[in-house]
Amino acid sequence: MNTRIFLILAAVLTIFACNSNPENTSDSVNDSLKNKAIETKSGLNFAISPYENYSIIGDEFELTITMNSEIKVDSVSVFLGEKLIQKFTELPAKVKVNTKDYVVGFHEFKAVLNDFSEIKTQQIQLFSDLQPKKYTIKVNKTYPHDIGAYTQGLIMVDGWFYESTGMQGESTVRKVKPETGEIFQSNSMAKEIFGEGITKFGDKLVHLSWQSYTGFVYDFKTFKLEKQFSYATEGWGITHNGKQLIMSDGTENLYFLDPTTYAVVKTLGVYSNIGPTKQLNELEYIKGKIFANVYMTDEIVIINPENGKVEGIINCAGLLTEKDKHPNIDVLNGIAYDEKTGKMYITGKRWPKLFEVSY
Structure with missing residues (x-):
């Protein structure tokens, strides 16, 4: 989401969220x-x-x-x-x-x-009764990244990056060549829509919007819009576990959606041993765990999807040099995982670089 808008909203909004117990309240x-x-x-x-x-x-x-x-x-x-x-x-x-x-x-x-x-x-x-393990990010390779891309979602499929960008009038879904950063295919959203996260589910590309409370489903190959669906919260990040879509809304909650009806079938609160982990943003499902950017920080948290416990925290500070920074640069956001190679990638909003990383 937009950093400036978020800071204003955060000053006046308090979000209360409840997590279900083992016998969810009927x-x-x-x-x-x-x-x-x-x-x-x-x-x-x-x-x-x-x-x-x-x-x-x-x-x-x-x-x-x-x-x-x-x-x-x-x-x-x-x-x-x-x-x-x-x-x-x-x-x-x-x-x-x-x-x-x-x-x-x-x-x-x-x-x-x-x-x-x-x-x-x-x-x-x-x-949580667990103290999260602490990790430090390691850069294995650096790729170019469009400094105009206000990155909201990032995935890697068959050697291509698929990226969603935000801001009203600037929101797109695009297919990007990793080695050059060249935009091979792009689809722009309506000017009033503030785009958010994306994920590939089957042969569809599922795309969220921020405060329009609307999701968009495209044909993965053509980016042709096939349907829309609605949800009750803001839309931030989205990923899936192979059976359900998993969505964040900037709170400590994750919402598990039926991929056919898009109805919420489970709500999971995310907590560490010091309390709720709020501002969960971009998501990626990696080897049975949910990786999430924590908005306005340099951290990625590793979440157990069964119980909501934060099992690890990856410190991603220091990825950009002073030369990399420009007046419009924004926060860390964007996690992709290549299931074929086991490689992980991260970037940020209007960052000039995208990184292959390990931790």
């Missing part, structure tokens, strides 16, 4: 809770201890349910998401919870009195 159950819940009258209390602002995967908690009034208690049910943990017929009551099998992110517990006559909720946030 919309139908939530609707039922909302419809049947009434104003608190009986004084049901629900506490989690020990807990403050966050905890770590593997920590244990004790849930305590008490009542402030003499109302008859027929039952109190304790849920994690939609899963019933335990049911009681008298209070006070206690439940012990071990989080070792949970995923990172937010989890909500509910105490439900007498068949939904009263509900109390408590939420916890879990950080």
